[in-house]
Amino acid sequence: MTCGPRLAQQLRNSGFRLTAQRNVILETVAHMGSHIPVQEVFEVARERLPGLNIATVYRTLDTLCEAGLVDLLSSEHGLLRYSLRDPASPHAHLVCRQCGETLDIDPGVFKHLKRKLEQEHGFFMDTSHLALTGICRRCRDKNQE
């Protein structure tokens, strides 16, 4: 992956020290996509850094948030979930409330809605890392059998 070093540099520019733990955690998040629970970051990162402690993962993700590298997202059920913040390709997710599958979509579909909310309510909607809940086709078909 090419974004690892770039992100690490970005972290240093924010005045944080670059440690092995932060490096691995950052790369882990970068590889795992979006809406990742802390526990999963921990499990994957620990494979590369066996001594890693989960408290460090919590602290590091918080640090990465401060540095603007990841975002803390709202979650379906009391768990902290993070996503890599990627200004180059903002995106949104469709999460099936039945099977949990998530689809990444282009946030272009929100243009119409966004404009409408601005005009009608003076509200400027965040369209990056938005997660919409619903039912995917497969589950829906299954339910109708």
Next chain:
Amino acid sequence: MTCGPRLAQQLRNSGFRLTAQRNVILETVAHMGSHIPVQEVFEVARERLPGLNIATVYRTLDTLCEAGLVDLLSSEHGLLRYSLRDPASPHAHLVCRQCGETLDIDPGVFKHLKRKLEQEHGFFMDTSHLALTGICRRCRDKNQE
């Protein structure tokens, strides 16, 4: 309030017993609006039912979910939040991430988006109790000073 008895009846029709605790909790949720954390339901309900235990509130809200009377929502930070499900007037919220103010809006604005997601991704979006994050006009103006 006129919806109390109606909701209680609905609970019974789902095969659950109607107890004082459930009655009070149901009315509490009905009065408190949306995105209410469990702890707040507990505090308000306990004023009317001093012996009430918070475990009962957790269990009851779960029951009310099963009965389809309330919805469990996704929350900004590891807390369970519920909203009354009101089939007569589904609605969505615009939440300002800066001042926290929430605006209730008509879910009609999602029609276009909903259709698009169905056509392009086979995804059937939930449009009741949706909460969108963004910046309200007031905060935005303030930020630009």
Next chain:
DNA sequence: ATTACTGCAAAGACTTTGCAAATAG
């Protein structure tokens, strides 16, 4: 009379914190 429901207390899950040892800069 039955069976579901509640309160209590204890356990569980997730997250945060204090502190001494380790390490980046």
Next chain:
DNA sequence: CTATTTGCAAAGTCTTTGCAGTAAT
């Protein structure tokens, strides 16, 4: 060298569960 960061363990929060007593039907 110095200030940050880490691992560990302990504490803190929020949520769930077992069980005996209570109440709804």
